[in-house]
Amino acid sequence: MQHIVASVEEGSIAKKAGILPGDAILSINGQDVLDIFDYRYLTQERRLSISLKGASGDTRLLSLKKREYDDLGIGFESGLMDEAKRCSNNCVFCFVDQLPRGMRDTLYFKDDDTRLSFLSGNYVTLTNMSQKDLERICFYHLSPINISVHAADPEVRKFMLRNSKAGDLLGKIKMLAENGTTMNFQIVLCKGINDGAQLDFTIETLASFIPQAESLSVVPVGLSRHRQALFPLEGFGKDSSIEVIEQVSAWQEKLLESSQTRFVYLADEFYLAAGIPVPAYSEYEGFPQLENGVGMLSLFERECSKEIEKSKKRNLIISPRRISVATGMAAGDFIRRQADKIELAFPKIRIDVHKVDNRFFGQGVTVAGLLTGQDILAALSGKDLGSELLIPSSALRDQAFLDDETLSGLGEKLGINARETEADGKAFVKSILRGDGSHG
Secondary structure, eight states: OOOEEEEOTTHHHHHHHHOOOTTTEEETTTTTOOSSHHHHHHHTTTTEEEEEETTOOOOEEEEEOTTTTTOOOOOSSTSSSSSSOOOOOTTTOGGGSOOOTTTTGGGGGGBBOOHHHHHHOEEEEEEEEOOOHHHHHHHHHEEEEEEEEESSSSHHHHHHHHHGGGGGGGHHHHEEEEEETEEEEEEOOOOTTTTTTHHHHHHHHHTTTTTTEEEEEEEEEOOOOOOTSSOOOOOHHHHHHHHHHHOOOOOOOOHHHHHHSSSEEOOOHHHHTTTTOOOOGGGTTTTGGGGGGGSEEEEEEEHHHHHHHHHHHOOOOOOOEEEEEEEETHHHHHHHHHHHHHHHHOOEEEEEEEEOOOTOTTOOOOOOOOOHHHHHHHHHHOOOOTTTEEEEGGGBBHHHHHSOOOOHHHHHHHEEEEEEOOOSSHHHHHHHHTTTTTOO
């Protein structure tokens, strides 16, 4: 296997050694390089013998010395140095299967590559992992790994993933735990399938792997309106969300006493649907599942309050202005409360919070991260939006929405300066106070 060098950093070890973009790495110290993990492991050594093939086809052997663990400064076209593994499951709840036709091709690609778990924090099912793959993880002592469990019962898991190989998960988890690999787990909760007694069993089973098992998140199934011919599923409303909150809260109390950690956490969506305040900042124990939407609101609120207090002490000169904020239906009232705090601290600022109904995916999808440009345009057209419109960064990928509408294009159609704001409280406050740059 050969890996083409895409870039070489100026002043790097590779640059000084004469490695060029277009060169292909054939082997390092006589060892084949399968992917980025092999590459990182093999290049830790002080003395390297790298077999290269130039763009013209000539081969050469390069010997170099460096300090242990120093990076060579080489970039590859793929962060994995290999193609990502495709998902081999057909999950009954898969959101990719619920996408409408005509979206960009990358949105339809389902990856289930364990290497992306270590590199990017992706959750993986382990169903396409061989014994050799597991042994590589153990050999390289890679941690942490994020695992999509969904159900500890083998038969329930096989049903949910629609994969006959999905039932042997606990044996793999045990092997990883015995190797000292730390793990984070997630459950996509589906009514009548893996909730109730099944949820109890899954929490209890996974908690038995503490301390190697560091956390478990429970997130509600996401349902779009594009579910024709898919397995029938029901979302979580107020009453069913309250039941899940009470069930998980009981487990948190039990595990905190027995294992000194709450271990299992609920996605913020359950609390929003139930109309119950999210837990306090201190109850998230370092926010191990933040990327899964667990504790984001609690952290956002704390950051927002702290930044308001800091900004008040700076005696900022704020010019009178009005700003609009677009967000999803779920967090709209929460964002309004944070906006009220900013207005109270800085009376010259007026903030309009617009809750945008998700017509593209359906009203069952209420999170800001799945807003589309066309839905924001439909919701805000003709309204007085003030001087600026703030859009949460979670709704954007490279300045474009999921429907390929661009942020600048949306602003032009609405006749307003549309700006992206990061999804944290500190950045939110700064974005509003910064405004059009008229404060000092």
